[in-house]
Amino acid sequence: MAVSIDSRARSSRLRGIIMVVAFLPVAAIAQTRYQDPQGRYDLEVPAGWRVYPDQGADQIIVRRGAVQAIVSVTRQNKGNAMTGAQFVAVTAQEFRRQCPSFRQRQSGTLTLSGAPGVYALFTCDDPKSPAVAETDSALTANEFLVGVTLIAPLAVYYEYLPALDGIRNSLHVTGTPGVPATSGKARSQAMSDLKKACSVGAFTQERCARRLGMRLGRESKPGTAASRPPPGRVYRDPQGRFSVQIPRNWNAIAEGNNGAFGVQLRSGSSWINIMPSGPAANPNEVVLDQEHKIVARSHSGHPVPFGPAGLVQVFDRGLEIAYDDFTAMSPQGGAVASHIAGIGNIDGKGHAFLLLVGAFHPQAKDATDDPFLSVALSVRLAAHREPR
Numbered sequence: 001m002a003v004s005i006d007s008r009a010r011s012s013r014l015r016g017i018i019m020v021v022a023f024l025p026v027a028a029i030a031q032t033r034y035q036d037p038q039g040r041y042d043l044e045v046p047a048g049w050r051v052y053p054d055q056g057a058d059q060i061i062v063r064r065g066a067v068q069a070i071v072s073v074t075r076q077n078k079g080n081a082m083t084g085a086q087f088v089a090v091t092a093q094e095f096r097r098q099c100p101s102f103r104q105r106q107s108g109t110l111t112l113s114g115a116p117g118v119y120a121l122f123t124c125d126d127p128k129s130p131a132v133a134e135t136d137s138a139l140t141a142n143e144f145l146v147g148v149t150l151i152a153p154l155a156v157y158y159e160y161l162p163a164l165d166g167i168r169n170s171l172h173v174t175g176t177p178g179v180p181a182t183s184g185k186a187r188s189q190a191m192s193d194l195k196k197a198c199s200v201g202a203f204t205q206e207r208c209a210r211r212l213g214m215r216l217g218r219e220s221k222p223g224t225a226a227s228r229p230p231p232g233r234v235y236r237d238p239q240g241r242f243s244v245q246i247p248r249n250w251n252a253i254a255e256g257n258n259g260a261f262g263v264q265l266r267s268g269s270s271w272i273n274i275m276p277s278g279p280a281a282n283p284n285e286v287v288l289d290q291e292h293k294i295v296a297r298s299h300s301g302h303p304v305p306f307g308p309a310g311l312v313q314v315f316d317r318g319l320e321i322a323y324d325d326f327t328a329m330s331p332q333g334g335a336v337a338s339h340i341a342g343i344g345n346i347d348g349k350g351h352a353f354l355l356l357v358g359a360f361h362p363q364a365k366d367a368t369d370d371p372f373l374s375v376a377l378s379v380r381l382a383a384h385r386e387p388r
Contacts, residue, residue: 034060040144041073041113044170046163059147062167067160069167072147076139084117084137087147091135092120099124105199112138112168113146114177123154123200130154132200136168142175158197165189191215198309208309235263242354244274245378247371262354265375272358272375277342283322284311286342286353291324306340314377320346321376328359336361339372343379354379 034051035042045051049064059072076082088107096102106121117138124131134150148171150164194215198208235252236243238259246252246265255261255275262275277286288311291304305311306326314321321343328338337360344353356379358372 034062036060036073039174040075041071041146041171041173043071043167043172046166049163049167064160064163067152067156067164068150069164070147070149070151071167071171072145073171073173074145076143076145078143081139081143082145083139084112084115084145084147087137087145088118088120088135091137091147091149092122095122095124095133099126101125106196110136110138112136112148113140113171113173115140115146117146121196121200132157132202134164134196140173140176142173144173144176146171146173154200154202157200158193158202161193161197162189165193195309205308205310209312212309212312213314235265237263241276241352241382242274243380244375247375270358270360270371272356272372274354274356274375274379277353277355280342280344280353283320283342283344283353284313286344286355287311287322287324287340290340290342290355290357306338314373315346316377318346319379319381320344323373323376325372330361334361341372341376343376343381345381352381354381 032045033042034045043062045062046064049062052061052063054061054070057072058074059070062069062071092104101124103123103125104120105123106119108119110117110119115138117136119134119136121134122132124133131151131153135147136150137145137147139145148168150168152160152164191212194208194211197203198212203211233246233252234243235246238254244263244265247267250265250267253264253266255264255273262273265272265274278289280286280289288304291306295302295304305324306328307324308326310324312323314323321341323339323341325337325339328336330336339356339358339360341356342353343356356372356376358375360371
């Protein structure tokens, strides 16, 4: 996919999912810094990549084989500036016209060259050449519209994501602070890339779950952000079944008589319910049983597990956590980051499990951490006692 947008006319042109370039590069070989001839911006070109000027539009293509980053930085009319959201919307329309099997997989906010912007992730499921494209755009404070479109064949998308991220993150517009691009939902760049790859179908569901579990395990080693208990007080279940740390500025509300039904942790519109689960053989069953109940109540027929990567397993301090995250819709129609987890002892003794269900509005989640996972990792189950 290749996009050219004339910000004055607010039009766009799509030139194919895998673009054929018939002109000479202007930069290449070893890693180097590309300087725009008009002095508007500069960016890092990875070793082995080449920069091509687009002779039909005011943009460049940083390319290696069929993998490419299309970069456009154009001055806007202050009274009639095109916004990043408009850039992404127009690009999506062109992708849809080019590819009948177009699907938008993700969207969200980011910071691009120091300015707040938006992104969207698309796929084209052409059986001969399935491809992935991400479009990022922002309008800088000094009225430059920045558009970056990252394109790769599906088969090599995950392999080349770090290089594509590096090109986008290195983009600096003259006269701006040059803050690296950061996704508002990413716990880390590596985790963000893996989730993107899973959402576009770069791996099977089983491989995604395994890779996510390994990544979560690495990030939850002692001393890392994910493993550190959320600062705050400790809630001790009055029934003596578990304890959990309450994140700072959150409240704990016991559910039922003497906490018989567990506890709700709450901060504004975000909440995590922790409760004893029904009979189950393992934490996976706890999650799937809850999701089947949701499907039955909603009559949606949605397949389980809900998340595109399937259930992720995390093993931490003698506990097994089965974890599913997905996007749900609130009654008001807004997107809500949702999570369901089952927690039990690794040895499985007693078959006593906890069910955790949480919901967060996008602005409530920190860019580098996941409060739901942090709370789940802070849970401690009461020691199991064998009956006499």
